[in-house]
Amino acid sequence: MPVAKPEPARKNAFQSTDAELSRKFLYYMALMREVEERIERRLYRQGKVLGGVYVGRGQEAIPVGSGLAARPDDIFFPSHRDLALYFIRGVTPKQVFAQYMGRRDGLTQGRDGNMHMGDLSKGLVAIISAMAASVPVAAGAAMALKYQGKDSVVFVYFGDGATSRGDWHEGINLATVQKAPLVLVCNNNQYAYSTPLDKQMACANVADRAPGYGMPAEIVDGNDVWAIYEAAKRAAAHARAGLGPYLIECKTFRMTGHSAHDPADYVPKDLFQKWSQRCPIQQLEKRMLDNSWASRQEIDALHQQIKQEVDQAIEQAEQSPYPDPSELLLRVYENEA
């Protein structure tokens, strides 16, 4: 019987074959899905996670494809739907759960909640809650890398709605004038909270805005992790070569409400239906199977392993103490412990 011949294994920039890289993609996408599933649909509903919960269900390919295209010395400015970037940089699920539960082992030790977290030593800049405010900050970080003669680049992430803010435009304009090594990654999930794209902007694509800044842009399938990976490689190469910022618009869909309290009644049901057929994780698995990069059993085993990892992480996070009220006044300024 003829066996489907796998595509020849190519070596990518990090010396892993397509099969290895696919497994990495799958691991981080499935880990993000599982962690966020628990946070949004269990811990939040159990009252163990308080406040706002924003997840990237259906958008996992974006942080994973771009995050793995980046070099370890590149800097990330994640948006609120890019949890996988934290895992790629070595933040653990336990730290993430502890963060969401306001515990001391969270990345901000209870100072801030949910994905409002960062760690400069891992090249992760904590999200700035005001949409698009991270763009000028990322521009400045990119200018600094150039100033220092480094060839690292900065990746900044945002949604379609954020592109309406002045900071987005100011930041990109400054970065393009300065030819700063900046990769702009837009998750165009077609909604900003309840506001659909056509109430957000009068042009068809976020990418249409790029020529106004003299900046290249491309539109990619936001549910195809390989396509995002390749686009991010091109973007990073452009920025690293000193040619300035580069925009990637990832067309995708937010497969949940804006946040955990939001049932998203304003989204037509058939849209969820349509996009559920295009789940980035299932699409990747199909490709892996088609190319014999992994077997069904291997894939199932990976999911099983992630579930266990996540169970354990939740258990550990729940054992993490709350911060003590005596810490309230500390570290507003330097030398306050």
Added chain:
Amino acid sequence: MLTSYVEAIREGILEEMERDPNVFLLGEDIGVYGGAFKVTAGALERFGARRVIDTPISESAIVGAAIGASFMGLRPVAEMQFADFISCAFDQIVNFAAKCRYRWNAPVPIVVRAPCGGGIHGGPFHSQQNEAWFAHTPGLKVVLPATARDAKGLIKAAIRDNDPVIFFEHKALYRKIKEEIPPGDYTVPIGKAAIHRVGRDLTIVTYSAMVHVAAQVAEIVAREGISLEIVDLRTLVPFDEATVLESVRKTSKVIVLHEATMTGGFGGEIVARITEKAFEYLDGPVLRVTAPDTPVPYSPPLEAAFLPDADKLLAKVRWLAAY
């Protein structure tokens, strides 16, 4: 040799750039033109376009980029062309820069320079003293030098500080104040008030250009036998409460003087601290002399009526001294 307030700031900045290759400048028209007030004149010629960056008109991006560059280990000094336009960068300053250390232990060692104040017929958009907006935001340091000596020492301290500093330079002082300053490298500590004039009978707590109004009044009332002590705060945050209270305990009478408008001004905070912590030492009400609660008007008679001056202070000093 006498050094003006503007020269003092310039000297401080250039010396810091010389000392630390991580220090760089960014802002509108600061390079080729040397800045709207020429504070950075000569910097571009000396340090080149890499370290003296003329930016687009984008206050939010200027401050945002400064924050981002500071994360990478640089020490940016950002210029706002006028303190009034700092409102365009407000979010970056109060919601991001101020909170990074507290939220996620990320220091933001930036300086935002803001030419402030009236008396130059700048009208409502080029004359404000808006320091109180920032004093109300924990995480920021707020500095307002009144003298050339302090201007140089404080800008150098601000550049070396590991927290975000909003540095208010009074436009009317740039070329009006000239004095002997110590040669070469020195800093003035942030968070320390100065006794600008030692006195016995009544304390004026003030800062920025109003220090000079207080000094004028002190000369006048000295001839009437009233001895004024002037506390120049120099820094609002951190607030040097100890120095203020010490002076109050000595004189038992206080007037708080600032150019900013009254309601919600920093003066209210000073008065509250004094009444909370030195009430039993007071021999009279704690008074305020400030601008009234209006925008800063343009026309000379209106602006003169708006700004606190020697006559307005004098009346209150005489009243309180006789109390």
